[in-house]
Amino acid sequence: MSVLQGPEFYISKRVGKAIIDYQMIADGDKIAVAVSGGKDSLTLLRVLNDRRKFVPIKYELLAVHIDMGYPCQHPKILAEYFKSQGINYHIEKIDILKGKTRKDISCFWCSWNRRKALFETADRFGCKKVALGHHHDDIIETILLNLFFQGEISAMSPKQELFKGKIILIRPLAYVEEDLIRRFAKLADFPHHKCACPNSLTSNRTRIENIIRDLEKVCPDVKKNIFRSIKRIKKDYLL
Numbered sequence: 001m002s003v004l005q006g007p008e009f010y011i012s013k014r015v016g017k018a019i020i021d022y023q024m025i026a027d028g029d030k031i032a033v034a035v036s037g038g039k040d041s042l043t044l045l046r047v048l049n050d051r052r053k054f055v056p057i058k059y060e061l062l063a064v065h066i067d068m069g070y071p072c073q074h075p076k077i078l079a080e081y082f083k084s085q086g087i088n089y090h091i092e093k094i095d096i097l098k099g100k101t102r103k104d105i106s107c108f109w110c111s112w113n114r115r116k117a118l119f120e121t122a123d124r125f126g127c128k129k130v131a132l133g134h135h136h137d138d139i140i141e142t143i144l145l146n147l148f149f150q151g152e153i154s155a156m157s158p159k160q161e162l163f164k165g166k167i168i169l170i171r172p173l174a175y176v177e178e179d180l181i182r183r184f185a186k187l188a189d190f191p192h193h194k195c196a197c198p199n200s201l202t203s204n205r206t207r208i209e210n211i212i213r214d215l216e217k218v219c220p221d222v223k224k225n226i227f228r229s230i231k232r233i234k235k236d237y238l239l
Helices: 006-022 039-051 075-084 107-124 136-150 178-187 204-216 222-229
Strands: 030-034 060-067 089-093 129-131 159-162 167-170
Touching: 006 039, 006 178, 030 039, 030 107, 039 060, 039 178, 060 075, 060 107, 075 089, 089 107, 107 129, 107 167, 136 178, 136 204, 136 222, 204 222
Parallel strands: 030 060, 030 129, 060 089, 129 167
Antiparallel strands: 159 167
C-alpha cells in the first residue's frame, strides 16, 4: 500500500505509469539519479526512493551530483541531505571554467561536460540506467525548440538507449507537470541549493516558455496538444 500523501502521491502515480508504459525499471536495477540540486531532480530522487517502500520490484539508487566548480554550488549541502535521507551518493568534481566566468561558457559546452561526467560516473559505479529529472513541460518545450531552432520534429524520449545499450536514460517524470512538482517542492524539506544559470533569462527555452504561456490564454489545452502530437503524426501529410 502506498505511504505517500498530497502532491507526492499524484507525482508518484504518474511516475509509476511512465515506468510501466516505457518499462523503465526492472528488478535488480542500479540507477544513477542525476541530482543538480534543483526542485526537479530532488523531487525525482525523493519519489523514486519513497516508491521503494511499496513497489514489488527491487532497485538501488545512487544520487550523483556533478560539481562543476561554479562558486554558487554547495555540494556539501546536498551531501548532508543525501545522508539524512539514507541515500547512497557520489559527488563528481570537474572544472570546466578553468579561469573563465560562467558567461564565457556556452550552454552546449556546459551540458556536454556535465553529461560526459554523469555517464562516466554511472558506468564506474555499475549503474546501467541513468534517471534524469526532465518533466512533462520540458518535453513539450523541447518539441518546439527542435521544431523552431533545429528544423526537425523530435522530442525527449522517456527511455533512450545510448552507446549501444551500455547506458539507458530514463525520464520517470515524463507525465508530471512542472506545476505539480513546484507544489510538492514547497512542502518538501529540500535543501536550499539554487545555482541559477546567467543565461537562463535569455535562453531559447525561456523564449519557448513565454510563447506557451501566451498560447495558454487562448488555448488552455495547448501543452496537452503539443505533447500528444508527437504520437499522432500523420505521415500522409508530411513532405
